[in-house]
Amino acid sequence: MQQRDLGRQGLRVSPLGLGCMGMSEFYGSTDDSESIKTIHRSIELGVTFLDTADMYGVGDNEKLVGKAIGDRRDKVVLATKFGILRGEDRSFLGVNGKPEYVRQACEASLKRLGIDTIDLYYQHRVDPQVPIEETVGAMAELVTEGKVRYLGLSEAASETIRRAQKVHPISALQTEYSLWTRDVEKDILDTCRELGVGFVAYSPLGRGFLTGKIKSMDDLEDSDYRKKGMPRFEGDNLKKNLEIIQGLEAIAEQKGCSLAQLSIAWLLARGEDIVPIAGTKRIHYLEENLKALEVTLTADDMDKIDEVAPIGAAEGTRYPEQAMSMVNG
Secondary structure (H helix, E strand, O other), X not given: OOOEXXXXXXXXXXXXEEEOHHHOXXXXXXXXXXXXXXXXXXXXXXXXXXXXXXXXXXXXXXXXXXXXXXXXXXXXXXXXXXXXXXXXXXXXXXXXXXXXXXXXXHHHHHHHHOXXXXXXXXEOOOXXXXXXXXHHHHHHHHHHOOOEEXXXXXXXXXXXXXXXXXXXXXXXXXXXXXXXXXXXXXXXXXXXXXXXXXXXXXXOOOOOHHHOOOOOXXXXXXXXXXXXXXXXXXXXXXXXXXXXXXXXXXXXXXXXXXXXXXXXXXXXXXXXXXXXXXXXXXXXXXXHHHHHHHOOOOHHHHHHHHHHOOOXXXXXXXOOHHHHXXXXX
């Protein structure tokens, strides 16, 4: 499988990554055995860029991923994140970017993952109380010590990225980007390209909405967090957003692919510096998503997609108010 560069420091990854968050939390019921099989199948197929975080399942997801890659460590590029604080009851307690916490979080992640070095270490959310220079400075020390290979930020504003880059090269920015979340095109994507920062697009399928399989809240399990105050899945917002889906489904049908494949192919076509990480805990969805690499979109196709899903088309904010307050800038 071809590789894509993230940043200018030598980090190369598969063009599509596997997001592991839903294997431990948020998207309904979980099955560790099935999730591990999915990770193993992902590696077999060449999707070797794996993404986790210390807050997913309050550490459980890192343990799961670590178990899955135990005898396959040399075959994967492993990314994890720190900075969002969770309570033992899985409550959200804010963010922490203090230098001493950076080291503490890294040591804990290494232990849960069962590895010596994290390939790509992100600050999950920017701490507004701590200068980014201090946080990235502490992250840079981890690189010097060999505990981390490359650094990344998540949901950081352009000015934050610029300041961070002056302290240590940033290889990747991970931020939500999809056909219903195109905000980064206004400024952030240009900043990344100017500075040579790779872009990792999370939620490339709009939290499952861009699969076309969610037509109402009845299609989700009661434990699914999308039923608990996600604005784009509520009431009139949902009705408006389903109209976008209908238009995109028509284009997908013309291309002879699924809506999910069209959505991922669109991101891949936006630039060689963009790597979508599609999250799934099931092998058949993984295999479906991977076929997006076979979908070629012409300039005319891209224009048609822009007409149906332009910037700002989705109705409702992408997170509830509390979570949106944690997004930098």
